[in-house]
Amino acid sequence: xxxxxxxxxxxxxxxxxxxxxxxxxxxxxxxxxxxxxxxxxxxxxxxxxxxxxxxxxxxxxxxxxxxxxxxxxxxxxxxxxxxxxxxxxxxxxxxxxxxxxxxxxxxxxxxxxxxxxxxxxxxxxxxxxxxxxxxxxxxxxxxxxxxxxxxxxxxxxxxxxxxxxxxxxxxxxxxxxxxxxxxxxxxxxxxxxxxxxxxxxxxxxxxxxxxxxxxxxxxxxxxxxxxxxxxxxxxxxxxxxxxxxxxxxxxxxxxxxxxxxxxxxxxxxxxxxxxxxxxxxxxxxxxxxxxxxxxxxxxxxxxxxxxxxxxx
Amino acid sequence: xxxxxxxxxxxxxxxxxxxxxxxxxxxxxxxxxxxxxxxxxxxxxxxxxxxxxxxxxxxxxxxxxxxxxxxxxxxxxxxxxxxxxxxxxxxxxxxxxxxxxxxxxxxxxxxxxxxxxxxxxxxxxxxxxxxxxxxxxxxxxxxxxxxxxxxxxxxxxxxxxxxxxxxxxxxxxxxxxxxxxxxxxxxxxxxxxxxxxxxxxxxxxxxxxxxxxxxxxxxxxxxxxxxxxxxxxxxxxxxxxxxxxxxxxxxxxxxxxxxxxxxxxxxxxxxxxxxxxxxxxxxxxxxxxxxxxxxxxxxxxxxxxxxxxxxxxxxxxxxxxxxxxxxxxxxxxxxxxxxxxxxxxxxxxxxxxxxxxxxxxxxxxxxxxxxxxxxxxxxxxxxxxxxxxxxxxxxxxxxxxxxxxxxxxxxxxxxxxxxxxxxxxxxxxxxxxxxxxxxxxxxxxxxxxxxxxxxxxxxxxxxxxxxxxxxxxxxxxxxxxxxxxxxxxxxxxxxxxxxxxxxxxxxxxxxxxxxxxxxxxxxxxxxxxxxxxx
Numbered sequence: 001x002x003x004x005x006x007x008x009x010x011x012x013x014x015x016x017x018x019x020x021x022x023x024x025x026x027x028x029x030x031x032x033x034x035x036x037x038x039x040x041x042x043x044x045x046x047x048x049x050x051x052x053x054x055x056x057x058x059x060x061x062x063x064x065x066x067x068x069x070x071x072x073x074x075x076x077x078x079x080x081x082x083x084x085x086x087x088x089x090x091x092x093x094x095x096x097x098x099x100x101x102x103x104x105x106x107x108x109x110x111x112x113x114x115x116x117x118x119x120x121x122x123x124x125x126x127x128x129x130x131x132x133x134x135x136x137x138x139x140x141x142x143x144x145x146x147x148x149x150x151x152x153x154x155x156x157x158x159x160x161x162x163x164x165x166x167x168x169x170x171x172x173x174x175x176x177x178x179x180x181x182x183x184x185x186x187x188x189x190x191x192x193x194x195x196x197x198x199x200x201x202x203x204x205x206x207x208x209x210x211x212x213x214x215x216x217x218x219x220x221x222x223x224x225x226x227x228x229x230x231x232x233x234x235x236x237x238x239x240x241x242x243x244x245x246x247x248x249x250x251x252x253x254x255x256x257x258x259x260x261x262x263x264x265x266x267x268x269x270x271x272x273x274x275x276x277x278x279x280x281x282x283x284x285x286x287x288x289x290x291x292x293x294x295x296x297x298x299x300x301x302x303x304x305x306x307x308x309x310x311x312x
Numbered sequence: 313x314x315x316x317x318x319x320x321x322x323x324x325x326x327x328x329x330x331x332x333x334x335x336x337x338x339x340x341x342x343x344x345x346x347x348x349x350x351x352x353x354x355x356x357x358x359x360x361x362x363x364x365x366x367x368x369x370x371x372x373x374x375x376x377x378x379x380x381x382x383x384x385x386x387x388x389x390x391x392x393x394x395x396x397x398x399x400x401x402x403x404x405x406x407x408x409x410x411x412x413x414x415x416x417x418x419x420x421x422x423x424x425x426x427x428x429x430x431x432x433x434x435x436x437x438x439x440x441x442x443x444x445x446x447x448x449x450x451x452x453x454x455x456x457x458x459x460x461x462x463x464x465x466x467x468x469x470x471x472x473x474x475x476x477x478x479x480x481x482x483x484x485x486x487x488x489x490x491x492x493x494x495x496x497x498x499x500x501x502x503x504x505x506x507x508x509x510x511x512x513x514x515x516x517x518x519x520x521x522x523x524x525x526x527x528x529x530x531x532x533x534x535x536x537x538x539x540x541x542x543x544x545x546x547x548x549x550x551x552x553x554x555x556x557x558x559x560x561x562x563x564x565x566x567x568x569x570x571x572x573x574x575x576x577x578x579x580x581x582x583x584x585x586x587x588x589x590x591x592x593x594x595x596x597x598x599x600x601x602x603x604x605x606x607x608x609x610x611x612x613x614x615x616x617x618x619x620x621x622x623x624x625x626x627x628x629x630x631x632x633x634x635x636x637x638x639x640x641x642x643x644x645x646x647x648x649x650x651x652x653x654x655x656x657x658x659x660x661x662x663x664x665x666x667x668x669x670x671x672x673x674x675x676x677x678x679x680x681x682x683x684x685x686x687x688x689x690x691x692x693x694x695x696x697x698x699x700x701x702x703x704x705x706x707x708x709x710x711x712x713x714x715x716x717x718x719x720x721x722x723x724x725x726x727x728x729x730x731x732x733x734x735x736x737x738x739x740x741x742x743x744x745x746x747x748x749x750x751x752x753x754x755x756x757x758x759x760x761x762x763x764x765x766x767x768x769x770x771x772x773x774x775x776x777x778x779x780x781x782x783x784x785x786x787x788x789x790x791x792x793x794x795x796x797x798x799x800x801x802x803x804x805x806x807x808x809x810x811x812x813x814x815x816x817x818x819x820x821x822x823x824x825x826x827x828x829x830x831x832x833x834x835x836x837x838x839x840x841x842x843x844x845x846x
Contacts, residue, residue: 031725031726031727032726032727033727033729037727047758049464050460050461054460086380086381086527087380087387096527152562155562159562159566159568160562160566163567166566166568168559170529254555255558256559257552257553257554257555257556257559259528
């Protein structure tokens with residue numbers, strides 16, 4: 001197990017190396033010159049001379065590999081460079097924005113777990129009854145709504161019409177509600193469907209039929225056997241979703257003026273803020289790999305038949 | 313039916329979610345907080361939900377752009393300070409884009425390279441220090457040393473300060489100095505204060521001073537009692553950065569903010585009720601611009617370019633598609649450079665067809681696109697994918713030009729620069745801020761002179777070059793405007809460019825907010841006159 005973790009951590013280094021190189025290459029190849037974009041943000045076209053000056057200042061005049069090498073050498077010493085837009089260290093910008101994203105993601109995931117599990121279980125237990133139909137209808141609706149549309153609808157109803165909640169900002173705890181709900185609804189819809197499916201699949205297993213035949217109480221079958229066993233694939237999914245959310249739900253953050261990393265990442269891409277994009281990519285990679293590792297360890301602990309140290 | 317069910321389900325779910333969140337959110341002293349007392353609670357902070365105007369003499373204003381810090385000498389941050397009435401320059405533009413006194417109450421040109429400014433008496437910085445000529449000098453020097461834009465726009469050889477008198481010597485005759493010194497980069501700040509704190513709390517001279525700043529989120533200001541123009545009526549303001557168009561509109565509707573500029577065209581209809589909202593909308597200094605690549609064999613014929621110019625209905629684009637005003641020349645009617653004197657192009661399809669006939673283009677194969685010598689009059693228009701107003705106008709142009717027998721193929725890019733610079737296009741559409749310095753020279757020099765950096769269509773007219781050259785040494789403002797008008801008319805006659813619309817800008821405020829007015833140049837927004845009626 002210990003060896004496995006070390007191996008996975010070493011893998012992380014390789015992964016980081018690969019994806020930073022790729023993103024560096026992609027940003028390098030993408031059209032749009034950060035120097036020009038920086039200068040053009042007010043609408044006037046800058047002179048070539050000025051653009052050149054800024055390019056030299058940002059080190060953009062150097063060849064691609066030199067730039068990547070310089071950046072990599074800095075990163076190894078813990079220096080992630082300086083954001084073009086904010087003119088502050090990348091780490092500082094990221095760390096200033098992380099708490100907001102953690103708060104939003106945490107609340108959304110809490111809602112997803114608290115709501116989708118009961119819904120999924122009810123839906124499976126009451127299969128093809130009216131409650132099941134209702135929940136499935138909700139899932140269908142929740143999955144079909146684009147999040148910006150859902151967010152605006154919530155803003156319109158609870159902010160503008162009922163005036164119960166703020167439509168934007170992050171000042172009071174109640175400003176957390178609408179963005180968290182907006183993030184959670186499509187996920188709740190997705191998860192309740194998946195939990196239902198996983199439980200139904202488990203129900204059709206032979207051991208369940210066996211248990212029923214032996215006259216084991218239905219509630220025991222559900223709570224002791226079906227539910228724990230159907231959890232496995234769901235947890236893997238939860239890991240990935242959490243990773244995606246921690247990366248920042250860009251649309252929802254932008255819509256609700258939520259000062260998290262998602263909004264920042266979109267801005268960074270739009271302004272070609274290379275150092276910040278790179279810092280963000282590293283952050284995303286670390287989250288994904290770590291969550292993956294945790295999920296794998298958990299599934300292994302739950303079900304030792306799922307072996308960890310198969311050849312990777 | 314499905315809609316009703318969906319709404320019902322949606323309401324049910326939302327209630328569940330709210331209950332869950334209220335139960336698990338901050339359990340300290342709001343264990344049983346219903347949504348309504350949640351709203352009450354938050355009105356202690358500035359995020360008041362039910363009518364921000366209930367708060368005494370405080371306004372929440374939405375900003376559509378916020379720079380990386382508040383130091384006016386860095387990047388374009390000065391624009392935020394002028395918009396928020398925190399910082400002031402020596403000279404300012406009024407609503408007709410004429411230069412008016414601000415911190416300098418008098419100025420004159422001593423000779424071609426010497427300017428004299430008198431700094432208004434009795435002006436103090438937010439920390440109470442007097443604004444002397446020496447302080448102004450040091451502030452301008454700071455902006456120049458910290459910002460390359462400062463070095464390129466103000467070619468200063470030397471400055472001398474004595475009492476309230478400031479003398480500036482330039483390295484070369486510079487007729488656009490006054491307009492450039494009005495740029496918010498040259499906001500006057502107290503350099504004797506701790507300038508390292510200017511990123512979050514600059515010491516300037518405006519009617520409002522900064523009391524709090526959260527990067528990327530908001531600025532808090534309170535009125536400066538010692539303001540030279542008389543203290544503002546309003547006590548405090550929170551300026552919130554709301555980038556998303558729809559969110560800005562929704563926050564205005566929900567009452568979380570009291571005024572917002574740049575409300576999107578599609579949302580304007582929400583604020584037509586004049587008992588609730590006041591709208592101030594004017595054409596901006598932005599012009600929707602089309603370059604003709606005159607080196608393209610089909611477009612080298614001025615008749616073809618004129619035909620295309622007659623073949624599109626600018627009036628209708630302005631009235632129904634993007635708002636604002638139909639364009640005549642490069643500079644909007646808000647700029648005093650001769651808009652009234654220009655003869656531009658109207659929608660005259662018959663004239664367009666006649667011109668194309670004269671140029672020898674006929675539709676012989678019946679596909680409604682004209683051709684000559686076997687070559688189809690079919691052109692490619694490149695445009696910027698990010699600007700919605702450009703996309704809708706391009707689509708309209710495509711269908712209108714087809715009516716006169718000209719084919720137009722649209723291609724959008726994220727960034728047109730490379731395509732334009734390499735000449736790899738037939739027509740290019742984009743929007744340009746034409747009045748940033750309040751003077752015609754920069755734009756004429758930059759876009760229309762032979763071989764100019766952004767004359768990417770290869771247009772050349774020696775007579776025009778001469779006129780533009782003449783502008784450099786003409787210091788008389790009225791004569792400059794006359795020269796600019798003449799230059800514009802030449803450009804129009806040659807039809808080397810098409811000017812489509814002057815895009816609108818607006819500020820929408822709740823009806824109890826008074827004194828919110830939009831300026832053509834969008835680096836102004838608020839001033840000491842902003843107030844809220846009880």
